[in-house]
Amino acid sequence: MPTFLAPDGTELAYHASGSGAPLLCLPGGPMQDSAYLGDLGGLAARRRLIRLDPRGTGASAVPADPASYRCDRLVEDVEALRRHLGLDAVDLLGHSAGANLAALYVTRHPGRAARLVLVTPGTAAVGLDTPPEERLAAARLRSGEPWFDPAYAALEEVTAGRGTAEAFGAVAPFFHGTWDGAARERHAENDRRRNDEAAAAYGGEGAYDPPATRAVLAGFDRPVLVVAGQGDVNTPPPTAAAYAALFPKAELAVLAGAGHFPWHDTEDFAGTVDAFLTT
DSSP, X not given: OOEEEOTTSXXXXXXXXXXXXXXXXXXXXXXXXXXXXXXXXXXXXXXXXXXXXXXXXXXXXXXXXXXXXXXXHHHHHHXXXXXHHTOSSEEXXXXXXXXXXXXXXXXXXXGXXXXXEEESOOOGGGTOOOOHHHHHHHXXXXXTSTTHHHHHHHHHHHHTTOOOHHHHHHTGGGGXXXXXHHHHHHHHHHHHHBOHXXXXXXXXXXXXXXXXXXXXXXXXXXXXXXXXXXXXXXXXXXXXXXXXXXXXXXXXXXXXXXXXXXXXXXXXXXXXXXXXXXX
């Protein structure tokens, strides 16, 4: 297992697979190890995927200072990995909450990001809010599913700010393009692989400065791809479109039939990302 040292001395691990030009991948969760990314729907056949296990997850060590789990403090872990790999600039992919880290990396090290791929991105770092009706509209695309009624009722509670732990659990099907046995297993495994202490600290006070981040992104002149799942209630297509609009050179790809983990839901994912990275 290849490792490198973060600036504070914490030993961090990464996983390399596939062949071709490297793509540094930041997982979501937040603070979940990178195993769930897998080969990103076959993208490893076209790119060398470098998957970082954030500190305190997977094969990476637990840091001495729990405050170092905060998203803005993780930026230098990513920069240390870039230097370890010997890359002058790196193509960067951030999924879900990992997109917040990717955005902060671009903010602090804009010259080190060659191209940026944001997959069903979390938006806290840029201060974008998703109206409840956007989430509900995405959910209604699944109205023919046998599990829809109780899941939709739970989503109504969550979007109204009345969500209980039970309600949050009940909306899980909306995050997956197909709520079958494989999706259920992946969902349960994702929960087990998340560092809950780290997740609680990830977006803590001071982690984000949206106006400052947006100002830098507005001047980021490298190519950007924002990938949305048509039925993703976490980052519905209108929110993804608003995110893409923050950049001067961003493309938006909305994948039909996909949820929050689009590489599991459509063969178009790998081709879409690879086509962007090769143009």
